[in-house]
Amino acid sequence: MDHLQPRQRWMSVLAHSQPTELLAYWQPLNLNPQFQRLRAPETGLTQLQGRMGGTGKRFVMGDMTVTRAVVQLDSGVYGYSYVAGRDKAHAELCAIIDALLQVQGMDELLNSKVIAPLAAQQQARREERARQIASSRVDFFTLVRGE
Template structure:
C-alpha cells in the first residue's frame, strides 16, 4: 500500500484532509451505522489509544492580531490498523473514544481506492450536508436576532 504522505501530488492529501475532517465531526452513532455496511467483516486493531487529553486553543484579536492562549479543549485521538494493513488516524474534540476509533477506522478504509467512492458518497457527503444544514440553521437563528444600528446626524453639525 502506498504511503499517502509521500505522494508528490497534493490533490489526494487535500481530499484525505477533507475526509478526515468529516469523520472527526461526524456523530459516533452515524459512523458506527455506516461501518456496519461499509466496513463489514473487517478487523480493526488498535495501534494507539483511543486516549483523551487536552490541547491549547489559541486565538487572535480581530483575526490578525497577536496570538493569545484562549483556553484548553479536550480531545481524543486514536490510531488503528485494518486487517489489510491500512493505518488510520483520528483526533476528535471531546472525550468520545468510540467516535475517535470509528473516525480512525474510516480514515484507514478511505485509503483503499476500491472503497473510496462509496465512503465519499455514503459518509463524507452526508456529514458535510448535515454540517452545512446545521450552519445554515445557526445563521438563520442569528440573523433573526440581528439589530441594525445606525447613526443619525444632527442638523447643526
C-alpha cells in the first residue's frame, strides 16, 4: 500500500477499519469538529464484478451492502466515505476523519494516532491470514515415468 497517494492510503485504511478499533483510537483524541452532513449516511447495494483468471470476460459475482456519507467541516473541507456493511456511524466517522486529514496541522496528529495504528493492525491480520493459508497449502506435482 506504500505506492498509493496519501489520501488513497488513509481512505483505504479507514474503509477497511473495524468500527470498534477506529473508535478506540479516535475517542482518546477528544476532537469535536463542527460539521454538517451534506449526504447523511445511507446504505445501498453495489454489484461486485470479477474476471475469470483475472483477465477473462467480466461476470457479476453478486451484490454487496455499502454505506456512504459526505460531510463538510465549518472550514469548508469535504470528507467522503464508503464502507462495507450497514454501520452508518462508522461511515460518518470515516468521512469526518477524511475531512480532518485534509486540514493542515490535523493530518500529522491523525496519521500518527489513528491511521498508522489501524494500518499496522490490518497488516498484522493479513499476515496472520497468509500464515494460516500457507500452513494448509498443498503442492501438486506429476511424476514423469521414464521409459
